[in-house]
Amino acid sequence: MTTSKLVFDPLSQEYFDGPWEIYRRLREEAPVYYNEELDFYALSRHEDVAAAYKDFATYSSAYGLDLATIRSDEPMPAKMIILMDPPEHRHMRSLVNKVFTPRAIEAMRPMVTETIDRYLANADPAHFDVVADFSAFFPVEVITQMLGVPEEHRQQVREWVDKSLHREPGQVDMSEEGMQAIGEAMGLYFQLIQERRANPQDDMFSRLVAAEITREDGEVESLDDFEIAGFATLLGGAGAETVTKLVGNAAVTFARNPEQWQKLLDDRSKIPAAVEELLRYEPPVHYNVRRSMRDVELHGVTIPEGKPVFLLQASAHRDPEAFTDPDTFDIDRNRTEAQNLGFGYGIHSCLGAALARMETAIALERLLDLIPHYEVLWDDCRRVAMQNVAGWSHVPVRKLS
Template identity: 35%
Template sequence: MYLENNAVSTGKCPFHGAGSEFKPFDQTYWADPYPFWENARQNEPVFYHPELNYWVVTRYADIKKILADPATFSSQILKEALVSLSPKATQILREGEVNPKSTVTNDDPEHKKIRRPINFAFVPKRVNEMESKVRTLVNEYIDRFIHKEKADLVADMFFEFPAEVLFEFLGFPKKYLSEIKQLSEQRMILKFGNLTEEEQQNEAHAAVDFWRLSKNMVKEVADAEITPDNFLGDLLRYRNGDDNILSLEDIAGLLYGLLFAGHETTTNLAGNAFRTLLTERHAWDKICADTSLIPNAVEEVMRYNPPVFYWRRRALKSVNIGGVEIPEGGNVLLVMASSGHDEAMFEDPEKFDIHRINTKDHLGFGFGKHFCLGAPLARLEVRVILEEFAKRLPNLQLVEDEIKPIVANLFARGPKELWVKW
């Protein structure tokens, strides 16, 4: 029935070439997806995908327009799994009372209410205070594997490092670190993967565990005799014991979001940065010779090979995007990675250029009201990682035959393993 309604509302058949050719979970596509999106931008920049039941948007200007218009395009779709969950998985989540409030998944006025305390706590001072701690931590990780002949940078550093930084920033006990990393990966698969009913049930239980752990972590810090001088302490001071301002469950919901987005994406960004820079060897040699080039190199990675490949919205009314009518209630898949390769925005976009003048205009961290809160911290982490590697391991190179295939999903893209030698 939905397909029939869409066909009527657009006045034409929604089935097009790109819609039938797009195989989002196929490993062949996922290994190198950019040629497909180059073809789509040129020939069918907005198309309907019947299997996913999503309208897919590929061009920079169209994606930016959608992100800038939260009154028309709702973020609440992000509360839902990409693939409809089975009744049993839904029951598990409902019985586990997994309903956290988040800036990412809410529209105004709820978004504004939740974002205000985060803006109160997530200030530049807090991020800047982290640099020396991040640099020390980077070198501790390097010290653990530098004596070896080779290392898997994902397993040996990028998997846990961003979470450890985040825990330090938020003020959470590190005893939960490994558990949170594992639960985060399961949560991503549940929300953005293509699972069997049995797999959905397993990952739903993991989501319940994640939510309960978030609440327990907040309660543990809130019950401490002294309010800590960190991000979580700032949220507790903002709350000032008043549930009408911000309840402990509200804080747990904020952390439920940050504990996922705040490190999974940085893990992928670090992996993509090293894989890209070491493949584009001239760029690696340049940043080793001149580390002042690193900040713009990080932005170019965000444009060229971003960690968040897709994002989602739902149309609250019928709207024309790129000459295509998206019906009221239509699901919209934003191909964020395609926007960074848009020829209309970036000259010679398939070229990786760390000197690119307008690379900061990428949409890798989003745009508008929902711009990524953690962008300053992610930029800091990857910049410091690159600075210390450039100083200590300038001869780093990929072990090409030991790069494990990327796990297919409709959210993030980054190497599962990244073997290097020096």
């Protein structure tokens, strides 16, 4: 029996179509994998990925999040919290944490519920697309409303984000169309920031304009327009994509595991646990990329200083050394076995994780009401081809009697 050469190419059609077998081989055959063609390394075992997420001194975020940006020797100029290392990150995080307190998130529940209900109201359970008709729309509506983006621009933000993340097979760098989309989004945010400086409202833009941050030298400053626009770009992107893909992944995963869907029909209190298992089993974000800041020796391999390193949390979630029967989807799984990395880990754990969990839980609740028994029309399902993000652009379903 001849085993094919192990190739992990995060921009290949094979990867976009489903990377689980690739991940298994990485964990078993090359836990520190090197791609010669694209000159990057990848960590795939849970212990290694979790440790790397916590070691920001060795694995830096300051050069970007994807292969294209990290290959540059210059730190990213964008003032996004996700592109900062301490101490700069610590000051910014302490500021924006005030916006994402448990009380603040819970206060958003009525707005989130109303938004989800509005987008599901027109769904025909006899035939509708869980993503294209539903989950593509409501998450960006929630996050941009929270930011303070006027209603007429909210879905445009989603289109800009999709263009910026889309990658054709083999495409490393962002397309001209994607760069233009980012520029247009930043232009909108700059305009709104100027308006809030002149006329504050009850929204996040206004709170960020008014916020003060203590810099490393002890000087107290306000955030500048570039910092606020960078934060809005990050939040808009994460808010638009994560829940969209998570809900689509849920429809597919539960269709393949109907006994798990039945558990939710029998006991709605299991919905939060189901969200956690979805984040483990079929996460919307499969990896983040860091830059090695020193030579690293791991599993007999040396990762040289200055190289892109993929942290494959989706692979880590299927590691049998971390989870019992990791390829089994089980909403009653023991949550204490290992760290769920679905929303990151360490200093860059997702700011909006509680909001995303709330949105997904409410969406599942509503789908249980609308289509208690359903089937997926598999021939018409379509996956996305994106950097970092994995999931479906089309998941058509039909209610069963």
